[in-house]
Amino acid sequence: MPTRIYIASAEGHTGKSSIALGVLETLTREVGRVGVFRPITRSTTEPDYVLELLLAHTNLNLAYEDCVGVSYDRVHSDPDGALTDIVSRFAAIERQCDAVVIVGSDYTDVGSPTELSYNARIAANLGAPVLLVLGGRTSNGSESRTTEDMRQIAELTSTELRLAHAGLLAVIVNRADPDALDEIIAGVSSAFDDTAASVPVWAVPEDPFLEAPTVAAVLKSTESTLVSGDPALLEREALGTVIAAMSLENVLPRLIEGAVVVVPGDRSDVIVATLLAHSSETFPSLAGIILNGGISLPPQVERLVFGLQSALPIATSPLGTFETAQRITATRGRLAADSKRKYDTARELFDNNVDGAALLRLLEVNPSSVVTPLMFQYNLLDRARESQKHIVLPEGEDDRILRAASSLLQRKVARLTILGDETAIRARGAELGLDLSEAAIISPFNEELRDRFAEEYARVRAHKGMTKLLAMDTVTDVSYFGTMMVHLGLADGMVSGATHTTAHTIRPSFEIIKTKPGVSVVSSVFLMALADRVLVYGDCAVNPDPTAEQLADIAISSSETAVQFGIDPRVAMLSYSTGTSGSGADVEKVRLATELLVERRPDLLVAGPIQYDAAADAAVAAAKMPDSPVAGRATVFIFPDLNTGNNTYKAVQRSAGAVAMGPVLQGLNKPINDLSRGALVEDIINTVAITAIQAATPVA
Structure with missing residues (x-):
C-alpha cells in the first residue's frame, strides 16, 4: 500500500x-x-x-x-x-x-x-x-x-x-x-x-522573510498602478513599510532594507531624495515606492524621476496615507510556486530542524528501486553539499546566474565566486531580492590577480609566442580569468555559457587546464533523467565526427563519468546496424572503436555495433543480440557522431519528457562545464552541483 x-x-x-x-x-x-x-x-x-x-x-x-x-x-x-x-x-x-x-x-x-x-x-x-x-x-x-x-x-x-x-x-x-x-x-x-x-x-x-508579501501583492492591495521601474522587481519581497509623510531629513534615517516607502504624491522633494538614496551605496536597497493620495506628479518632477531611469518600482495609489499603511500591514505573504527564494528558505528551515530520516522511519518508507529526475536532482544537490567545493561563475551580469547563485548559497550546495563589478552585482542582487552575502565577487580587472594570471598564462602559452604584456589583456576576459582561477587552485571548477558560446567557454580550458594523462580528446555527455532511470549520452556537444580511436576514448570517459554519478556503466556503441548485420564505413568505424574499447578496458561491459532500440529495449535485444549483458540494459550510449548524438538527446528530451543535464565536459584535468545560452535557473543549479561532484570525485 x-x-x-x-x-x-x-x-x-x-x-x-x-x-x-x-x-x-x-x-x-x-x-x-x-x-x-x-x-x-x-x-x-x-x-x-x-x-x-x-x-x-x-x-x-x-x-x-x-x-x-x-x-x-x-x-x-x-x-x-x-x-x-x-x-x-x-x-x-x-x-x-x-x-x-x-x-x-x-x-x-x-x-x-x-x-x-x-x-x-x-x-x-x-x-x-x-x-x-x-x-x-x-x-x-x-x-x-x-x-x-x-x-x-x-x-x-x-x-x-x-x-x-x-x-x-x-x-x-x-x-x-x-x-x-x-x-x-x-x-x-x-x-x-x-x-x-x-x-x-x-x-x-x-x-520573517517567509511572511513578507511581494511588492506585486502590496500594489494590488493598495489599488496601486505601476508607473515606473522594472516589472521583474515586483516579485521582490517587501520586508517593511516606511511612511514618509514628513520632512526629508526625518525620512532618510528611517529607510530600511527591502522597505516599501509610502510618500504623499505632492512631496516631490521626498520622492526624488528616496530614489537617490536607493541608488546610493550608503543607504538601504528599497523594494518600491507608492505615491499615495491620488496626486499626480508635476510634469517637471515626473520628467526628473523618469530621467533617473531607476529600476525601482514606483506606483500611484488613490488611497490616503492611513488606509494605504493599513492595507499594506494586512497583506500577507505566502509560499507560492514561483517564489524561488521563499522555496529555498522554507526547504532549508525544514531540513535543518526536522529529522527527515526519523520521519521516513515513522512512515516505514522503503527506498524506491527506480530513480526519477527529481530523486536524481536531489541526490546531486546532497552530494555537492557534502563536498562544499568552490565554483566560479564568470557571468555575473546575467540575472539567471545571480538567481541561481542565491539559491545555491541558501541551500549550501557550494561556495561561489562571481566575476564582475562588485557594486553593480550586489546592487542588482538587492533589487531582485536575492541574498548574495556569502558570495565572493571579484572583478576580472583585479590588479593583483590579473598580474599573477598574466604571468602564468604567458608561461603556459610561451610555445605559442605569448608574452606577459599580451596576456594582461587576455586574462581580463571572464572565461580566461575563471579558468585561471581553477588552474591555480583558487576555485575547484567553473560553470559558464549562459551568455557566451561553447567555444568561448571551453577554449581557455583546452589551452590552460588541458586533458588528463591518457585522454586524447575532450568530450561531453548529457545525463538523461528519464521517468525511472538515468542514462548517459555521449558525445552530444563537442566532437563533430570522432575517429574510431576517439570514440573509444569518449566511451571510456563517459563510463567514468557514469560511475561518478552512481550509474553502473553498460556501454552501447551505437550504429545503424546491430552485430554483423550491416556493413559500410560508418559501421566499421564503430566496430573498430568497440574492439579498441574492449582492448583498453576489458573490465567494462560493452556491446557494439548496436542499434538504439536493441540497446534500450529488452524485447528487441532478445531478438537481435540475445546473449549480450548490455543489449536491452545499456546505461551509457555512445553515438557515432555529433549529428546523431545531438539530435537524439533533443528528441528524447522533448518526446519522452526527459530532463537533460549537461553538457558535462569530460577529459579535462579539472572540471569546466558549459551552459546553454537558453539555460534556466534550475539548469544552472544542476550544472554547478555536477561540477562540484566532479571536483570532489576526480577520475583516476
Whole structure:
C-alpha cells in the first residue's frame, strides 16, 4: 500500500504549506512516485495556491483537478456525503502513487470550530497518520505564544484526533521563537507524557522573510498602478513599510532594507531624495515606492524621476496615507510556486530542524528501486553539499546566474565566486531580492590577480609566442580569468555559457587546464533523467565526427563519468546496424572503436555495433543480440557522431519528457562545464552541483 501522511493544523496561518513542501521533498528523495491531495479547498474550480505549489515540486505529472476532493460548501451542506466523495477521489489519485502527501483544510473565513474534527475524520477514513502543525505565533501573527499555550493546544488537538480515531504521527511547531526552540520542544513533548507511545516533536523557527508579501501583492492591495521601474522587481519581497509623510531629513534615517516607502504624491522633494538614496551605496536597497493620495506628479518632477531611469518600482495609489499603511500591514505573504527564494528558505528551515530520516522511519518508507529526475536532482544537490567545493561563475551580469547563485548559497550546495563589478552585482542582487552575502565577487580587472594570471598564462602559452604584456589583456576576459582561477587552485571548477558560446567557454580550458594523462580528446555527455532511470549520452556537444580511436576514448570517459554519478556503466556503441548485420564505413568505424574499447578496458561491459532500440529495449535485444549483458540494459550510449548524438538527446528530451543535464565536459584535468545560452535557473543549479561532484570525485 502506498505511504500516506495527513498534514493538519488546529488553526489558520501556521505555515502548513511550507511544512507540506518539506515533507513532500523528504519523500521525493526516497520514493519513486509521490503525489499530493487536498481533501477540502475553498473552491473546486478556482486554483488553490497550496496545491499549485506542491504540484510544481512533485515527480509525477498529476492533473490539478484529480488532486482535489470537495469544496467547503459541499462539506457544510452534506458532511457525510462529502467524506464519501473525498475517499473516492483519494483512491483514484493513490492508484498512481507510491506515496501521497495529504494537506488538510486552511481555516478560512468559511471554516467552523469543528474543522479540526472533520480533518481528523478524513485522516481516519483515509488511513493516514497525522503530522500535526502548531503555530508558534497567535493566529493573527501579532505575538509569540508561550510554551504553556502551545502545550495546551497540543494536548487539546491530540485529544480531538484520538476521539476521531486518527493516529498522531508527530508534531511540528512552526514559526517558533528562534531563541526558545529547545524549551518549546520540551514543553510540547510534555503534553504526551501520559500517552502509550512517545510522539516526536520538532520546532521550525520563524523567518520573517517567509511572511513578507511581494511588492506585486502590496500594489494590488493598495489599488496601486505601476508607473515606473522594472516589472521583474515586483516579485521582490517587501520586508517593511516606511511612511514618509514628513520632512526629508526625518525620512532618510528611517529607510530600511527591502522597505516599501509610502510618500504623499505632492512631496516631490521626498520622492526624488528616496530614489537617490536607493541608488546610493550608503543607504538601504528599497523594494518600491507608492505615491499615495491620488496626486499626480508635476510634469517637471515626473520628467526628473523618469530621467533617473531607476529600476525601482514606483506606483500611484488613490488611497490616503492611513488606509494605504493599513492595507499594506494586512497583506500577507505566502509560499507560492514561483517564489524561488521563499522555496529555498522554507526547504532549508525544514531540513535543518526536522529529522527527515526519523520521519521516513515513522512512515516505514522503503527506498524506491527506480530513480526519477527529481530523486536524481536531489541526490546531486546532497552530494555537492557534502563536498562544499568552490565554483566560479564568470557571468555575473546575467540575472539567471545571480538567481541561481542565491539559491545555491541558501541551500549550501557550494561556495561561489562571481566575476564582475562588485557594486553593480550586489546592487542588482538587492533589487531582485536575492541574498548574495556569502558570495565572493571579484572583478576580472583585479590588479593583483590579473598580474599573477598574466604571468602564468604567458608561461603556459610561451610555445605559442605569448608574452606577459599580451596576456594582461587576455586574462581580463571572464572565461580566461575563471579558468585561471581553477588552474591555480583558487576555485575547484567553473560553470559558464549562459551568455557566451561553447567555444568561448571551453577554449581557455583546452589551452590552460588541458586533458588528463591518457585522454586524447575532450568530450561531453548529457545525463538523461528519464521517468525511472538515468542514462548517459555521449558525445552530444563537442566532437563533430570522432575517429574510431576517439570514440573509444569518449566511451571510456563517459563510463567514468557514469560511475561518478552512481550509474553502473553498460556501454552501447551505437550504429545503424546491430552485430554483423550491416556493413559500410560508418559501421566499421564503430566496430573498430568497440574492439579498441574492449582492448583498453576489458573490465567494462560493452556491446557494439548496436542499434538504439536493441540497446534500450529488452524485447528487441532478445531478438537481435540475445546473449549480450548490455543489449536491452545499456546505461551509457555512445553515438557515432555529433549529428546523431545531438539530435537524439533533443528528441528524447522533448518526446519522452526527459530532463537533460549537461553538457558535462569530460577529459579535462579539472572540471569546466558549459551552459546553454537558453539555460534556466534550475539548469544552472544542476550544472554547478555536477561540477562540484566532479571536483570532489576526480577520475583516476
